[in-house]
Amino acid sequence: MSSFRYLPMTDEDQVNMLKTIGVSSLGELFADIPASVRYQGDLPIEEALDETSLLKEMSRLEKKNVHTKDYPSFLGAGVYEHYIPSVVNHMLLRSEFYTAYTPYQPEISQGELQGIFEFQSMICELTGMEVANSSMYDGPTALAEAAMMAAGHTKKTKILVSEAVHPEAREVLATNARAQRLELVEIPLKDGMTDIDKLRSSLDENVGSVLIQYPNFFGQVEDLQSIEEIVHNEKAMFVVSSNPMSLGVLQAPGHLGADVVVGDAQPFGIPSQLGGPHCGYFAVNKKLMRKVPGRLVGETEDRHGQRGFVLTLQAREQHIRREKATSNICSNQALNALAVSISMSLLGKQGFRELSEQNIQKAHYAKRKLKENGVPVVYETPFFNEFVIQLTKPVKEVNESLLAEGMIGGLDLGRFYRGREDQMLAAVTELRTKEEIDRFTTVLGGLI
Amino acid sequence: MTQSNQPLIFELSKSGRTGCSLPDLDIETQPLDDLLPRSYQRKEPAELPEVSELQAVRHFTALSQRNHGVDTGFYPLGSCTMKYNPKVHEDIARFKGFAHIHPYQDSATIQGALEVMYRLQISLAEITGMAEVTLQPAAGAHGEWTGLMLIRAFHEANQDYKRNKVIVPDSAHGTNPASAVVAGFEAVTVRTNDRGLVDLDHLKELTGEDTAALMLTNPNTLGLFEEEIVEMAEIIHEAGGKLYYDGANSNAILGIARPGDMGFDVVHLNLHKTFTTPHGGGGPGSGPVGVKQDLVPYLPAPQIIKQADRYVFHYDIPESIGRVKPYYGNFGINVRAYAYIRTMGPAGLRKVSEFAVLNANYMLRRLEPYFDVPYSQHCKHEFVLSGKRQKKQGVRTLDMAKRLLDFGYHPPTIYFPINVEETMMIEPTETEAKEVLDEFCDAMIQIAEEAEDHPEIVQEAPHHTVIDRLDETKAARQPVLRYEKQ
Numbered sequence: 008m009s010s011f012r013y014l015p016m017t018d019e020d021q022v023n024m025l026k027t028i029g030v031s032s033l034g035e036l037f038a039d040i041p042a043s044v045r046y047q048g049d050l051p052i053e054e055a056l057d058e059t060s061l062l063k064e065m066s067r068l069e070k071k072n073v074h075t076k077d078y079p080s081f082l083g084a085g086v087y088e089h090y091i092p093s094v095v096n097h098m099l100l101r102s103e104f105y106t107a108y109t110p111y112q113p114e115i116s117q118g119e120l121q122g123i124f125e126f127q128s129m130i131c132e133l134t135g136m137e138v139a140n141s142s143m144y145d146g147p148t149a150l151a152e153a154a155m156m157a158a159g160h161t162k163k164t165k166i167l168v169s170e171a172v173h174p175e176a177r178e179v180l181a182t183n184a185r186a187q188r189l190e191l192v193e194i195p196l197k198d199g200m201t202d203i204d205k206l207r208s209s210l211d212e213n214v215g216s217v218l219i220q221y222p223n224f225f226g227q228v229e230d231l232q233s234i235e236e237i238v239h240n241e242k243a244m245f246v247v248s249s250n251p252m253s254l255g256v257l258q259a260p261g262h263l264g265a266d267v268v269v270g271d272a273q274p275f276g277i278p279s280q281l282g283g284p285h286c287g288y289f290a291v292n293k294k295l296m297r298k299v300p301g302r303l304v305g306e307t308e309d310r311h312g313q314r315g316f317v318l319t320l321q322a323r324e325q326h327i328r329r330e331k332a333t334s335n336i337c338s339n340q341a342l343n344a345l346a347v348s349i350s351m352s353l354l355g356k357q358g359f360r361e362l363s364e365q366n367i368q369k370a371h372y373a374k375r376k377l378k379e380n381g382v383p384v385v386y387e388t389p390f391f392n393e394f395v396i397q398l399t400k401p402v403k404e405v406n407e408s409l410l411a412e413g414m415i416g417g418l419d420l421g422r423f424y425r426g427r428e429d430q431m432l433a434a435v436t437e438l439r440t441k442e443e444i445d446r447f448t449t450v451l452g453g454l455i
Numbered sequence: 456m457t458q459s460n461q462p463l464i465f466e467l468s469k470s471g472r473t474g475c476s477l478p479d480l481d482i483e484t485q486p487l488d489d490l491l492p493r494s495y496q497r498k499e500p501a502e503l504p505e506v507s508e509l510q511a512v513r514h515f516t517a518l519s520q521r522n523h524g525v526d527t528g529f530y531p532l533g534s535c536t537m538k539y540n541p542k543v544h545e546d547i548a549r550f551k552g553f554a555h556i557h558p559y560q561d562s563a564t565i566q567g568a569l570e571v572m573y574r575l576q577i578s579l580a581e582i583t584g585m586a587e588v589t590l591q592p593a594a595g596a597h598g599e600w601t602g603l604m605l606i607r608a609f610h611e612a613n614q615d616y617k618r619n620k621v622i623v624p625d626s627a628h629g630t631n632p633a634s635a636v637v638a639g640f641e642a643v644t645v646r647t648n649d650r651g652l653v654d655l656d657h658l659k660e661l662t663g664e665d666t667a668a669l670m671l672t673n674p675n676t677l678g679l680f681e682e683e684i685v686e687m688a689e690i691i692h693e694a695g696g697k698l699y700y701d702g703a704n705s706n707a708i709l710g711i712a713r714p715g716d717m718g719f720d721v722v723h724l725n726l727h728k729t730f731t732t733p734h735g736g737g738g739p740g741s742g743p744v745g746v747k748q749d750l751v752p753y754l755p756a757p758q759i760i761k762q763a764d765r766y767v768f769h770y771d772i773p774e775s776i777g778r779v780k781p782y783y784g785n786f787g788i789n790v791r792a793y794a795y796i797r798t799m800g801p802a803g804l805r806k807v808s809e810f811a812v813l814n815a816n817y818m819l820r821r822l823e824p825y826f827d828v829p830y831s832q833h834c835k836h837e838f839v840l841s842g843k844r845q846k847k848q849g850v851r852t853l854d855m856a857k858r859l860l861d862f863g864y865h866p867p868t869i870y871f872p873i874n875v876e877e878t879m880m881i882e883p884t885e886t887e888a889k890e891v892l893d894e895f896c897d898a899m900i901q902i903a904e905e906a907e908d909h910p911e912i913v914q915e916a917p918h919h920t921v922i923d924r925l926d927e928t929k930a931a932r933q934p935v936l937r938y939e940k941q
C-alpha cells in the first residue's frame with residue numbers, strides 16, 4: 008500500500024500510463040533536465056509523518072505558545088481580538104469556497120463572486136465611499152498602494168505621512184516609495200496626534216497624497232475635517248487608513264472628504280494568527296474607479312436577463328496589461344474577505360453599532376479605572392478602543408508581571424518611538440470583561 | 456449546484472433582525488457625547504444587512520453551492536496547481552496556540568510559532584537550494600516584487616546604478632513584468648523559440664550592462680523545462696545580472712532539481728500552489744522568497760534565527776530593503792505548508808513531482824490526436840494545447856472551456872500563455888487518480904468531435920450551469936460594483 012494518502016497512483020497505473028506515453032521509465036520524462044543540475048539523493052528535511060504523529064508534533068509546537076483565549080490580552084496596535092461568531096468558521100469551512108481558485112469562470116463561481124460583491128458593498132457602507140475592491144494583502148500594503156496610486160494619478164512625487172500612522176505601515180510604505188523613487192516626508196506628532204501646523208507648512212505643489220490614520224496608532228481620533236480642508240487646498244489626495252470597527256461610532260472618512268480609504272478588516276471575523284493572513288481593503292470614489300489596484304467584482308446579466316456577477320474592469324490588471332498594470336497584485340485575501348462579510352452580515356446594522364460602542368465604552372472604563380488606581384493616561388483627546396498609559400518603569404518589566412498574573416499587557420511603545428519605553432499602548436475590546444479590566448488596572452496600580 | 460437565483464444578503468434584510476449575540480455591558484457606561492464630540496460621531500449608520508443567524512447560514516450555504524472547488528470536482532487549471540488541500544491542515548491552523556496569538560507578544564511566549572517559522576525557512580531553503588528564506592511576502596506577485604527589490608539593493612550596494620532592465624520571456628505570467636515595473640525597473644521581453652523555450656540568441660542580444668535580472672519560470676509556463684538553463688545563467692551572470700526564479704509552480708522539481716543548483720540567485724514560491732495551502736477563491740496565499748548568500752544582507756527584517764535553544768526575531772539587518780509586509784508574513788498559511796512538508800518528507804515530495812509529471816504527460820498523449828500540440832516534447836507538470844483546429848470550425852477555446860462546465864469540470868487556463876494561439880493550459884496535479892484523468896480526456900475528445908459535427912452545442916455552452924454566459928461588456932461599460940438600496 009502506498010503510504011501517501013494524497014497520492015492515488017498505483018504501480019499498475021504507472022505501467023499503463025508510461026505505455027500510453029511511449030516511454031519505459033519515469034526517468035525518461037525528466038531527461039530534459041541537464042544532469043549537472045539534477046538533484047542527487049534525498050532532500051535533508053525531516054522524514055514523513057503519519058497523520059497521528061503529525062497532529063502530535065503540531066500540538067507540541069502549539070502548546071509552546073501562550074494564546075489570547077487563555078490569557079486576556081490588552082494588545083492591539085493594528086491587530087485586534089474581537090468576538091467571532093461560530094457561524095463564520097462553519098461557513099468558511101464550506102470547501103466549495105476555500106478550495107476554489109480566483110473566480111475566472113463565472114458560471115461556476117457565482118457563490119464567490121456574489122460573496123465578494125457583498126463584501127465590496129459593505130466596505131462602501133462602512134467607509135462612506137462609492138467603490139471598494141475585492142481586498143488587498145493587508146492594511147499597510149493597501150496604504151502603500153494608495154500612495155502609489157495617488158502619485159500616478161496626480162503625477163506628483165512627494166508623499167506626506169503622519170508619524171501617527173502605524174510604524175510598520177510606514178516601513179512598508181518606505182520600501183514602496185524607494186522602489187518608485189518617490190519622496191516620503193513624515194509629519195511629526197503633537198500630543199499624540201498629527202501636528203496640523205506642521206502638516207500645513209509641509210504641503211506644497213509637489214505633494215501627491217497625505218496619509219492619516221483614523222483612529223491613529225495611539226488610538227486618538229484625528230480631526231479629519233480640518234485636515235481635509237488643508238490637504239485639498241493644496242490639491243493633494245487625502246488618504247485615510249481606518250480601523251473599520253471604529254466606524255460604528257466614528258464619522259465615516261468618506262463623509263469627511265477622503266479620496267481613498269484603506270485599512271484592515273481583520274477585526275471582523277479574522278483571528279490574529281500572529282499577524283496574518285488578515286484582510287486589507289481599498290475604497291475610493293467613482294472618479295478613481297479605473298485607477299484602483301486589484302480585482303473588482305461587478306453585476307451584470309446573462310442573455311435571459313438573469314442577474315450574475317463577474318470580475319470586471321480587468322483592463323487595469325497585470326494579466327491583461329502586464330507592465331502597464333495599475334499594480335502587480337494577483338492573489339489577494341478572498342477567503343478572508345468572505346469571513347468579513349459573513350461577520351458583518353451577522354452583526355447587521357444594529358449589532359455593528361452596538362459592538363463599536365461597546366469598544367469605546369470598555370476602553371473608557373479602563374481609563375477611568377487606571378486613574379482611580381493612580382495610573383496616569385498620557386492623552387486627554389478623544390479615542391476609540393486604545394490609549395496610552397504612562398508607567399514608571401519599562402513596559403517590558405510591567406508585562407512580565409502581568410504575564411505572571413495570567414494576562415498579556417499592551418504594546419511597549421519604546422519598540423517604535425524612542426523615549427517611550429515607559430509608555431504602554433493598551434487596547435480594550437468588547438471581549439475584556441469588567442473583572443479582567445479591574446484586575447489589569449489593579450496590577451498596574453500596584454506597580455506605580 | 457442549485458438552480459435558483461440567490462438574492463443578495465441585503466435583499467433578505469428586515470429591520471430589527473440580528474445574527475449575533477453580544478453580551479450586556481458589565482460596566483458603568485457614559486453617554487457617548489461625554490466620550491466623543493458630536494462632530495466626531497457617525498450620523499448615518501452603515502446599512503449592513505439585518506438577518507437572523509439561520510438566514511445568514513442559508514445564504515452563505517447557498518452561495519457555496521454555486522461555487523466549484525477542488526473538493527467538488529477536477530480542476531485542471533494550468534499554472535494554478537489545484538491539488539487537494541488536506542483537511543488536517545485546516546484543523547491545525549485553527550489550534551488556539553496558532554490562531555489566537557498576537558504579533559507583539561513577547562517572543563518567549565510564542566516559541567512554538569517561531570519554531571514553525573524557523574523550520575519552514577530552513578526546509579524551503581533546502582528544497583530550493585538557497586541560503587536563506589524570508590516568509591514575509593503575502594503571495595506570488597508580492598514575492599516577485601520583494602525578490603526584485605533584493606536584486607536592486609545588491610546592484611546599488613555595488614554602486615551599479617545603470618541596471619534598470621529586467622528581462623522577461625513573452626510566455627511569462629503577467630505579474631512578472633508588472634512586478635518589475637513596481638520595483639522600479641523597465642521590463643523587456645525575450646522571445647520564445649519554436650521549441651517553446653527562451654530564444655538564446657535573442658537573450659544574448661538583450662543582455663548587457665543595463666541588465667538587472669532575468670526572470671524565468673522553469674519549467675516555463677508552457678510546461679517545458681528550459682534545457683539550456685545553465686547557458687542562460689552564464690549569459691546573465693557574465694553580464695553582471697542576476698537570475699530570478701518564478702517558482703509559483705514548482706510542482707515538477709521537488710527533490711528533482713533545485714533552482715539554486717540551476718544557477719538562480721533568487722526564488723519565490725507560492726505555498727498556495729505547490730505546498731497545498733488552499734486558494735480560498737483567490738487568496739490568502741503566501742509567497743516566501745529564497746536567496747543565495749550574496750543577497751542575504753538585503754532581506755527584509757525580521758528573520759527568525761535560533762540562539763542556543765531559543766528562537767528569536769532577528770532585526771539587525773542594516774542593509775535590508777526594509778519591510779514588505781507588517782508583522783511576519785501570512786503565518787496562518789505558513790503553518791499549513793509546514794504541516795504538508797512534514798507529512799510528505801523527502802521521498803514523498805519527490806513522488807509528488809514524479810506523479811505530477813506523469814499525469815500531465817499521460818493526458819498530453821491521450822489528447823494529442825484531437826488537438827494541436829504546439830510543442831511536442833515531454834512536458835513537466837503541465838502542458839499547453841491550442842484550439843486552432845477547432846477555431847476553423849468556428850469553435851473557440853472559450854467555447855470549449857464553457858462546454859467543459861457541462862461535464863462538471865473546471866476548465867483549463869485559457870488564453871495564457873499569450874504566445875500561443877487559442878491556448879488551453881492543463882495541469883492535472885499529482886493528487887488526481889488515473890480514472891479522473893481518463894474521464895476528463897473522454898470529455899475533451901467528445902468536445903473535439905462536437906466541434907466537428909455539431910459546433911453549435913459547443914458554441915452555445917454551457918447548458919447545465921446555474922447561469923448562462925454573462926455579459927462582460929455590460930459589466931465594464933456600466934459598472935455596478937456595489938449594492939445600493941432602491
Ligand SMILES: Cc1ncc(COP(=O)(O)O)c(C=O)c1O
Nearest residue numbers: 337338534594595596628630703
Ligand atoms: C507563474 C506564476 N507566477 C506568479 C503568479 C502570481 O502569484 P500570486 O497570485 O500568488 O500573486 C502566478 C499565479 O497566478 C503564476 O502562475
